[in-house]
Amino acid sequence: MFKKFSPSTDISGQTSVKSSVQRSLRTNILSQWKVDPETFDQIWPKKEPITLVKCREHISIYQLHGEPLFFQHYDGPLFPTLRLVHKYPFILPKVGVDRGAIRFLLAGAHMMCPGLTSKGGYLPPADSGLPAGAAVAIFAEGKEHAVGLGVLKLSTEDIKKVNKDIGVETVHYLGDDLWAIQKL
Amino acid sequence: MSEAESSTAAQAVAPVQVHYCEVCTFPLEYCEFGSSFKKCKESLQKEDPELYDKYYSDEALQAKLGTLSLEAQAKLEKEAAKKEAKAEAKADAALKKKLASQVTIKRIERNKRKHVTSVHGLEAFGVDLKKAAKQFAQKFATGASVTKNLQGQEEIIVQGDVSGEIVELIEEGVGVLKGIPIDNVVEVEDKPKKKGGD
CATH class of the missing domain: 3.10.400.20 (Sulfate adenylyltransferase)
Structure with a gap:
């Protein structure tokens, strides 16, 4: 999916995410990943605004302070980025x-x-x-x-x-x- | 995985610290699959001999062989060497191209006393044109924009005659203009052809 991906051409816009959407995103992730709320708070502290980066082909990347944290393709499962997996190797099977x-x-x-x-x-x-x-x-x-x-x-x-x-x-x-x- | 599960009980789990290679950005253990294995190895040996021993001592190399047959291993190594050579050649070519490419600073006469300055070829040196334009605009307090010229290449147009100042800026390497050899910068003057009645 990311074999060819250049930020300058493939990103169509960045927006901050509504807090209600952030809440549902949080519950979504907690149900999908094998991670407990405490650890997840470390990854994404409460009240920290997250940014949604929309890209071509319905890819959405969520970033915290400019650092990509997780991404999603259309309605598919949420994926952490590889760097996040390196830090917390247990979140995905x-x-x-x-x-x-x-x-x-x-x-x-x-x-x-x-x-x-x-x-x-x-x-x-x-x-x-x-x-x-x-x-x-x-x-x-x-x-x-x-x-x-x-x-x-x-x-x-x-x-x-x-x-x-x-x-x-x-x-x-x-x-x-x-x-x-x-x-x- | 059972380890991870048991430790995720009530408290937050501290993140695993991963050492990334400074050359190829991969985790150290994957350097061998990158295109600059030799360089990675050398830099690690210099930076952190302890870690180097962990990954590249004889025992580690032995253990790494794992289930692969010797034949397959040899093939893999050959392939890796090939890849490395290719990457090197590519880097060489890129460097050569960079050295050969020129930055053209053109003073274009708009009408008698008024000029615009166009800067072309900055992108070959890894300069973000938009940022450079912004820098020019701020520095000279004039308009500066990134536009496409007739050949469809992008260049920066700065309002006013600032060609001399731009050359100085590049020479000093201010802001985003770092790392451009001054020998590659050419100044040109461009006057539109005079029309019959002029």
Whole structure:
């Protein structure tokens, strides 16, 4: 989504968010992410005004003091930015890819099932499986920090069964243009 | 993940401090996949030898091999080297282009005693044209705007004859005008052709 993204042409406007909308955003995030209110207050302190940056193709980025915090595509799930995931690695469920896949992930490719099911990969066990469409953080074999964020194309159980084609659609990865924007 | 869950009990969890590479901005462990691995490695060794040992000591390298077969590893390395060379060539070309590009300061006669000054080519040196225009406007107390010229390239038009002052500004590298070698700046004078009756 952010493979080609340049602030000067792709941003259509910045507005501050109404407090009622901010409130619903807060509850939304707390229900979607695995984060408790106390920790979240640290990420986004109460009463701090947040800015909505509207971009092409219905992408909205929310930023606090000029620093992108999370983004959303149309009505999809809210994603934290990768820097936020590095700081709080537990907010999104984890999947892992093997070492061979890192190179492709860093070039913006979607993650294929075999890379997730192979020995170096990681998928949550059957009793805590994730449905298709869930937001996940992609971790890599032998690395402690996340490399990317994605949306499950198949449920985790289906990934194990089918083991072919795209398993996770990459949304945001290390080194893409959103990563390059440290301050908007 | 169970660790994280148990620690998120009642209190706020302190953020994890991630060390980012100064060269490629990636977390240190991902430098090897970037396009400037060698440079990253060198700078880290200089900045923080302890961390360097953590990531690049022999044991760490051994552990990193993981499940990949030797063959695949060799292929990966080859690929990485290729990528690095490519990135280097690209950076070289960009630098060369930068060195070769010129900033043209043109004094255009509007009518006999009145002039406008156009500055062209600043963007090659990574200058934000809008900000530069603002700076000119503030400095000279005149209008300055970013416009497209006939060739469709963007340039800054400053009202009034300020060509000499602009050259000075660039020489001193004031504000956003930093890092432009003065040798690359050319001053030109442009007079519209005289019409028959004039």
